[in-house]
Structure formats: structure tokens, C-alpha cells
Amino acid sequence: MTFTRRKAIIGGIVGGGFLGVGFWFARERDRLGGRTLFNLKPSEAGLNGWVKINRDDSVIVAVPRAEMGQGVQTALAMLVAEEMEARWDQIRIEDPPEDGVYRNIDILVDGLPFSPEEAGTVVDVAHWMAGKLGGVLGVKKVTGAATFGIDVRLPGLLYAAVRNAPTFGGSATAFNLKQGGLPEGVEKVVIVPGGIAAVGKSWWRANKFLDEEVEVQWHAGPEPKLDSTTLWERYAQLLETGEPALTRTSGNESKSEKVQTLTATYRAPYLAHAPMEPMNCTAQIREHEAGKRRLEIWMPNQSPTLMRLAAANAAGLSQAEVTVHTTFLGGGFGRRAEVDLVRQAVTCALALPGRPVQVLWSREEDIRHDVYRPMALARWRADLDTSGPSLKLAGVAKRQVAQSPTDQFPARTIGLPAQGKPEGNAVENPPYAFPAYRLDAIVADGSVPVGFWRSVAPSQGAGYGGEGSWLGHAAAGRVGARPCVASIVRIDRGASLRSRRGRRQDLAGEARHLRHRLRARRQPGDRAGTDGERHYLRPVGRTLWRDHPGRRGGRAGQLPGL
Amino acid sequence: MILLTVNGQARQVDAEPDKPLLWVLREDLNVVGPKFGCGVAACGACTVHIEGQPVRSCAIAVGDVGGKSVITIEGLSGSGGEGGLHAVQRAWIENQVPQCGYCQPGFIMATVALLKVKPKPSDQDIDDALNNICRCGTYSAIRRAVHRAAAILGGAP
Ligand code: FES
Ligand code: FES
Numbered sequence: 001m002t003f004t005r006r007k008a009i010i011g012g013i014v015g016g017g018f019l020g021v022g023f024w025f026a027r028e029r030d031r032l033g034g035r036t037l038f039n040l041k042p043s044e045a046g047l048n049g050w051v052k053i054n055r056d057d058s059v060i061v062a063v064p065r066a067e068m069g070q071g072v073q074t075a076l077a078m079l080v081a082e083e084m085e086a087r088w089d090q091i092r093i094e095d096p097p098e099d100g101v102y103r104n105i106d107i108l109v110d111g112l113p114f115s116p117e118e119a120g121t122v123v124d125v126a127h128w129m130a131g132k133l134g135g136v137l138g139v140k141k142v143t144g145a146a147t148f149g150i151d152v153r154l155p156g157l158l159y160a161a162v163r164n165a166p167t168f169g170g171s172a173t174a175f176n177l178k179q180g181g182l183p184e185g186v187e188k189v190v191i192v193p194g195g196i197a198a199v200g201k202s203w204w205r206a207n208k209f210l211d212e213e214v215e216v217q218w219h220a221g222p223e224p225k226l227d228s229t230t231l232w233e234r235y236a237q238l239l240e241t242g243e244p245a246l247t248r249t250s251g252n253e254s255k256s257e258k259v260q261t262l263t264a265t266y267r268a269p270y271l272a273h274a275p276m277e278p279m280n281c282t283a284q285i286r287e288h289e290a291g292k293r294r295l296e297i298w299m300p301n302q303s304p305t306l307m308r309l310a311a312a313n314a315a316g317l318s319q320a321e322v323t324v325h326t327t328f329l330g331g332g333f334g335r336r337a338e339v340d341l342v343r344q345a346v347t348c349a350l351a352l353p354g355r356p357v358q359v360l361w362s363r364e365e366d367i368r369h370d371v372y373r374p375m376a377l378a379r380w381r382a383d384l385d386t387s388g389p390s391l392k393l394a395g396v397a398k399r400q401v402a403q404s405p406t407d408q409f410p411a412r413t414i415g416l417p418a419q420g421k422p423e424g425n426a427v428e429n430p431p432y433a434f435p436a437y438r439l440d441a442i443v444a445d446g447s448v449p450v451g452f453w454r455s456v457a458p459s460q461g462a463g464y465g466g467e468g469s470w471l472g473h474a475a476a477g478r479v480g481a482r483p484c485v486a487s488i489v490r491i492d493r494g495a496s497l498r499s500r501r502g503r504r505q506d507l508a509g510e511a512r513h514l515r516h517r518l519r520a521r522r523q524p525g526d527r528a529g530t531d532g533e534r535h536y537l538r539p540v541g542r543t544l545w546r547d548h549p550g551r552r553g554g555r556a557g558q559l560p561g562l
Numbered sequence: 563m564i565l566l567t568v569n570g571q572a573r574q575v576d577a578e579p580d581k582p583l584l585w586v587l588r589e590d591l592n593v594v595g596p597k598f599g600c601g602v603a604a605c606g607a608c609t610v611h612i613e614g615q616p617v618r619s620c621a622i623a624v625g626d627v628g629g630k631s632v633i634t635i636e637g638l639s640g641s642g643g644e645g646g647l648h649a650v651q652r653a654w655i656e657n658q659v660p661q662c663g664y665c666q667p668g669f670i671m672a673t674v675a676l677l678k679v680k681p682k683p684s685d686q687d688i689d690d691a692l693n694n695i696c697r698c699g700t701y702s703a704i705r706r707a708v709h710r711a712a713a714i715l716g717g718a719p
Contacts, residue, residue, distance in 0.1 A: 144595025330664030
């Protein structure tokens with residue numbers, strides 16, 4: 001028998017390999033969790049919360065992160081295979097239990113479902129490895145064998161269709177069955193948080209039943225008469241007179257007498273995430289001994305810890321009595337960090353104890369009841385100094401109005417009071433070396449639920465999309481007879497001529513996406529960091545804007561005074 | 563009782579005749595490869611083959627499929643040589659097409675059908691035939707993979 005690292009560990013023999021592995025794992029033991037954490041079976045020995053070894057010589061890796069296209073499972077599994085000198089076919093992946101060590105730190109730190117930084121590293125590594133060896137997931141995903149939330153099948157499974165309240169924040173108070181009773185195949189109608197569910201043996205039947213045979217009395221939400229026109233009027237008013245929740249300045253505003261301004265106003269609409277897999281969650285409550293209940297959740301979700309908390313609260317259980325199984329996600333984009341589905345599923349499961357219930361929303365419900373990417377109104381202003389022989393950009397200012405997901409998310413998921421703060425990524429500094437910059441962020445309140453969004457900063461608060469488009473737009477403008485383009489392009493040149501070191505210092509403590517851009521810039525052939533900027537800053541930006549109005553998150557308004 | 567053949571096996575279903583094939587597959591027959599995306603024939607996630615033709619199974623009543631042969635993504639593997647994978651599936655893995663993967667069974671089924679009638683499709687043919695929706699935006703990778711699958715089927719290694 002040759003001593004492999006794996007055998008050394010499982011047999012408790014201390015060898016060179018063990019030390020190697022042991023050291024590697026010991027360094028960050030605190031973050032790795034205890035040896036018994038990872039659902040050990042009798043034939044398995046745990047190294048820590050992340051890796052266990054089976055007597056059949058297989059290595060099992062915990063993959064706690066939501067897999068929705070980043071290749072996380074492949075990447076983590078490959079790292080362990082490499083480190084343990086295991087063959088690729090010895091590696092298996094398993095969902096770990098709920099524990100602090102598996103938490104997505106980014107969510108806690110930034111209140112974001114995922115960050116561009118994570119996408120940078122995890123995705124690159126995953127793609128490189130997957131390209132070399134073929135993804136763990138690839139085969140499953142092309143043969144129909146990947147189990148998404150909607151594919152969970154359990155003995156005795158029931159399906160629930162849902163109608164959510166027609167106004168945001170509304171609820172169902174009572175219902176009436178038009179035929180006087182339940183048709184075959186439908187077992188129960190349950191009032192759930194935010195709506196009403198029909199539970200039965202077929203989702204299709206239950207969904208049709210809700211359409212045709214149920215009359216619901218709704219309690220209206222706080223703004224039952226809300227419409228887009230009124231909202232835009234409210235935002236326009238706030239843009240003029242609203243008190244900024246946050247003001248940020250950098251550089252020195254030049255006070256030259258001869259300043260002419262260019263302004264443009266951008267609007268970004270509410271957008272629904274619309275992940276390809278419609279929203280769903282499966283829950284089952286069981287009495288395992290007299291008076292003691294356990295709750296299991298199967299769900300495509302972006303935050304198992306949060307789901308467990310919400311499920312425990314909804315069921316009146318402790319978190320230790322709840323298990324969350326994270327399935328494949330048919331897209332997440334920030335939508336699947338929300339707890340609305342888990343609350344509805346637990347409510348149904350409580351109404352049908354012992355039975356697993358799979359709540360599934362129709363696509364129509366999904367679009368009507370998303371937590372939307374906030375609509376936003378932003379006014380950009382460029383100050384151009386006309387005192388010299390050529391125009392000089394003296395400063396840029398942005399005033400924006402939008403609701404804040406950062407405010408709403410903790411309030412609706414765990415009941416924290418709203419702070420009135422703008423969404424963090426909507427107020428990051430711009431990636432340009434403006435001589436002076438001023439941001440006034442006004443937070444609108446309102447009953448439309450808003451949430452995090454895949455592209456993070458570029459689309460929040462009519463953000464960088466608006467900014468990039470605005471620069472292109474401004475560059476294409478004129479003050480009197482003089483074209484602005486040179487004054488705008490100078491900003492870019494100033495930035496790119498700085499040494500890498502200087503640039504890095506410049507960015508220290510700055511927004512995450514800037515660090516990300518910097519890293520991207522270091523990789524030859526990867527132009528992600530520079531392309532976008534240049535693109536906008538050349539007159540090409542104008543063409544881009546004309547060809548794709550609104551494509552980058554905003555639609556340009558008029559340029560007054562040109 | 564409705565009789566149909568699913569992936570080569572004769573199956574009997576006791577379902578309302580107007581129940582869409584998609585839900586019969588997913589709920590009554592436990593064949594979950596075809597996905598629900600929209601339910602209104604708009605996204606293509608539910609695409610299966612009926613008598614060799616690509617069909618959006620959310621929009622066809624099971625009553626109309628009686629006696630017919632249905633192939634789903636699960637029935638595709640094994641029908642095409644190496645490693646049990648169909649050439650289209652191989653091309654998909656080589657090109658690392660799937661992101662979340664949810665839409666991919668539908669795209670793959672549509673591609674297999676396309677390559678039967680157009681063994682060497684142009685980009686335009688691909689865009690016209692594969693009007694499925696991918697929310698992750700894998701369209702360009704899909705195009706590459708379709709060309710590669712065409713090459714494999716044409717004898718390329
Ligand atoms: S679910 Fe059938 S086309 Fe979308
Ligand atoms: S791969 Fe996610 S929807 Fe297509």
C-alpha cells in the first residue's frame with residue numbers, strides 16, 4: 001500500500017503529505033470549521049468543515065455557494081483535488097449544512113448578493129479549470145440531470161400555485177370558492193404572506209384553479225393607486241428639491257468666472273430580474289419525535305443562512321431545527337437572496353404537516369412581483385472652463401433620485417429599521433480622474449419593492465451607464481463653436497498616464513469595482529478595465545449611444561444650451 | 563388513459579387531456595429535463611421532440627400526443643456515440659456553453675432538430691431556428707457550439 005495523503009489522513013498516520021495538507025488546512029482553521037461539521041457518515045472522516053474522505057477513497061468537497069453559472073462547484077472541487085493529489089474522478093461535491101463558516105462574507109459586508117470582485121476571481125479560475133478538465137457541471141447541465149429547485153421530487157410531493165396581492169405590500173384576507181368546493185387534484189387553499197396559494201397534486205391544475213375558481217378579498221397595500229406617471233413626477237420634484245441623504249465631493253471645484261455647463265438627465269426604469277427558472281421553494285415539516293418538529297427546505301437560493309433564518313421565524317422553530325438544501329439555480333441575479341418564497345412555502349408546509357410542498361410562481365407572478373432594480377432619475381452636469389484657449393473640464397456633478405435596496409433588503413428580510421441610506425454601489429466614485437466631482441444622492445421612499453441586481457454598480461441609480469453615456473454625449477457636444485471632445489478625452493489620458501503604482505494608491509480604499517478594473521487591466525489581452533472607458537471617451541461613445549439608446553442603463557435627455 | 567412513448571418507453575398517463583405535455587412529463591412521468599420557463603411557448607425551455615419535430619411542450623395538450631413518440635433531453639444521451647453523449651451535447655461541453663444551464667435542454671433539443679434539416683447551418687439559420695431565450699446570455703457560445711456540433715456530425719474528430 002502506498003501512502004497517499006488521503007490514506008495518511010483517514011488512517012490517522014502522520015506522514016509528509018499529512019503535514020502538507022495539515023498545514024494548508026490548519027492555517028485558516030477558524031474559517032474552515034470543525035471536523036464533524038460536514039454531515040459525516042460512518043464511512044467518512046472529516047478534515048474540517050469543507051473536506052471529508054470516504055473509505056472508498058473518494059474525497060467530498062463542501063460547495064456552499066450558490067451555483068448559477070459561475071462554475072463554483074468545479075472551481076472549489078478542482079482546488080481540493082489538486083491539493084490532495086486526488087484524481088478528478090475521486091472528487092464528489094456535496095451541499096454542506098448551515099453554518100457560519102459557509103457564509104458568503106460579501107453579503108454580510110456589503111449587503112450585496114455577489115460582487116464584481118468575486119466574479120473576477122472565481123469565474124476566471126473556474127473557467128480555466130473547466131476548460132482544462134471539463135466541468136463537473138457541464139455534463140449534468142447538458143443531459144438534463146442537473147436538479148434545479150423546480151426539479152426537486154420527494155415522496156408525496158404536493159405543488160402550490162400562488163396569486164400575489166395585486167398591489168405592492170397587499171395581502172389576502174379571505175377567499176370564496178366559486179364552485180363551492182375543491183376540484184379533484186386540489187387539496188387546500190392557503191393564505192400565505194403576500195398572497196394566496198392553491199395546493200394540489202398538479203401545479204398546472206392548481207394554477208388554473210386559482211384563475212378560474214377562486215375569488216379573493218385583498219387588503220390593499222399602502223399605495224394602491226400608484227402609477228408610473230405619478231412616480232416620475234414625484235422623482236422630478238425630488239430631483240429639484242429633495243434633501244440628499246448623501247453628498248460626496250472630491251477634488252477642488254474651480255471657481256472660474258467663465259464656466260459653462262452641459263447637463264443631461266437620465267432615467268432608468270424598474271427592471272424585473274426574470275431568472276430563467278421561475279421562483280420556487282419546497283418545504284416539508286415533520287414531527288420526528290413527539291412534539292418535536294423539523295423543517296426542511298429545498299430551494300435555489302443565494303443565501304442559505306438567510307433562508308434558514310426566515311424559515312425558522314415563519315415556522316416558530318429554532319434555526320437548529322431547520323435544514324436548507326441549496327439546489328442548482330436557474331439564474332439568480334440578486335432575486336434569489338430574497339425570502340418571500342421561503343415564507344410562502346413554509347406557510348403551506350405548516351398547513352399540510354408531513355407533506356412536502358413545492359411552491360412555484362408562474363412567469364406572470366414573477367414579473368409582477370419582483371424586487372425590481374430601482375427606477376432612477378439622475379442629472380449629470382459638466383462644468384467647462386472657457387477662460388483658456390481651449391475648453392477645460394473643471395468638474396462633474398451628479399444628482400440622483402432612487403429608492404435604495406440597501407435600505408429595503410434588511411428591513412424586509414430580517415426586520416431591521418431602514419437607515420435612509422442610498423444603495424452603496426449607486427454612490428461609488430466614478431472611474432474617471434475628474435478634476436472635481438460632486439454627488440448628491442436623494443433616496444426616494446415608496447412601496448415598490450426594490451432589490452439587488454446582477455451588474456451591481458453600473459446599473460444602480462442610473463449609475464455608470466448614465467455616466468459613460470453622459471461623457472460620450474458631452475464629448476460630442478459643443479460650447480459655442482468649440483467642440484468639447486478634447487476637454488473630455490484629457491481626463492482619460494491623465495488617468496492612464498499615471499504609473500500603475502500611483503494608480504493603485506489612488507484606488508486604495510476606493511470602490512471595489514475600481515480594484516477589479518485595475519486587476520483586469522493587469523492581465524494582457526483582457527481589456528475589460530480599459531475598453532469601457534475608452535469606448536465612451538472617444539467620439540465612438542456618441543455612436544454607441546445613438547445605436548443603442550438606453551442600452552447602458554439610461555436614456556439621454558436633451559443637452560440644453562448646445 | 564393516454565398512451566404515449568417517452569424516450570423509447572411506452573407510458574400510460576391518467577391526466578386531463580388538456581393538460582400540457584410539459585406538465586405531464588414533469589408531474590406524472592417524473593421526466594424533469596424539459597423545463598418550465600414561461601408556459602406560453604415564448605422561451606423554448608420546454609422543447610422536446612414529437613415524432614422527431616421540435617415542439618414547445620408547454621403549449622401542446624397531452625391529448626394531442628396520444629400514440630406519438632416523445633424524446634426529451636434525457637433520451638438524447640446514448641443516441642450519439644462517445645461516452646453516451648450526443649454530438650450536440652459534446653459540442654456544448656467543449657464550448658463550455660451552459661452558465662446556469664436552465665435553458666440549455668431546450669436549446670440542445672432545438673439544435674438537434676435543426677441539424678437534422680440543416681446539417682451545415684449559417685449563423686442566420688441558427689439565429690432563426692434557435693429563438694429560445696437564455697437569461698444568462700449564452701447566445702454566442704451556443705452559436706459556436708452549433709457549428710462545432712455540425713462539424714462533429716459531419717465526421718470531424
Ligand atoms: S415554457 Fe414552454 S416555451 Fe417557455
Ligand atoms: S444558461 Fe442560464 S438561462 Fe441560459
